[in-house]
Amino acid sequence: MALTSIKDALRNAHAGGYAVALFDTFDMHATEGMLQAFEEKRAPALIGIYGGFFEQANARSHAAYIRERAAMATVPVSLMLDHGASFEQCMKAISYGFTDVMYDGSRLPLDENIAQAAAVVRAAHAMGVCVEAELGHVGSGAEYQAYGAQRKGFTDPDAVARFVAETDVDCLAVAIGTAHGVYQGDPHIDLDLLRAIRARVDIPLVMHGGSGLSEEQFRSAIQAGIAKVNVATELFITAASRMREAARDADVSYFDLARLAVTTFRERCGYYLDLFGASGRIVY
């Protein structure tokens, strides 16, 4: 099937009390494993390409590969620019065939974040592309004790309604205690804050920094209003660990390791799709 915007699936997840998943990819083996999981689980999901990686020379060809490979899949697949750094980068991604973009203005002052996100939305919606923005700032796990654990960057619930009304974004990433990468210490999600945000806006909310959260944390966040969850780090750590283990065997081949990468991504992505309640949601 041709790549398809996540917009309708996201709306269904929001209404149905489950979450779609976004997994970031940097190469073909990870991508292949993800696509196999999407098909096996018949789950709506996104492949994400991170804004930093997007600037590398092979990003355009990788996006083209994903488009061709997704066309062979038996389920619709969405391709999102994850953490788009600028209006220009979001437009470039759309011109490369991305179906959805995240514009990340979370480090900007509120008015500037609103102005930039609104400009991306206007242009993207005219081309049928769904837009995610971030309000508050989700930091890094390596700085968790000094940042997220201190509630720094947390989303201000009083700013949410204005942000959504003035930008017309399709979904909103919120800072509620998660962080990107490996957590320093244990992560704590502020579910009361999440519920307060949810009470103010009726759009799908997005949780970044999925790696390292417990099953209970995922379940309760989804129950409290999260309709999209991003996961990356854990997939790469698990694949690397399995590949290191396999490489202890002197006879292991390149092809064995490549296959192991694919099967690890397939298995781990499938696990998350089940956990988020997305499996089996594609019924045709």
Ligand code: 13P
């Ligand atoms: P993790 O790498 O911490 O899972 O976060 C992924 C993410 O939020 C990408 O946008």
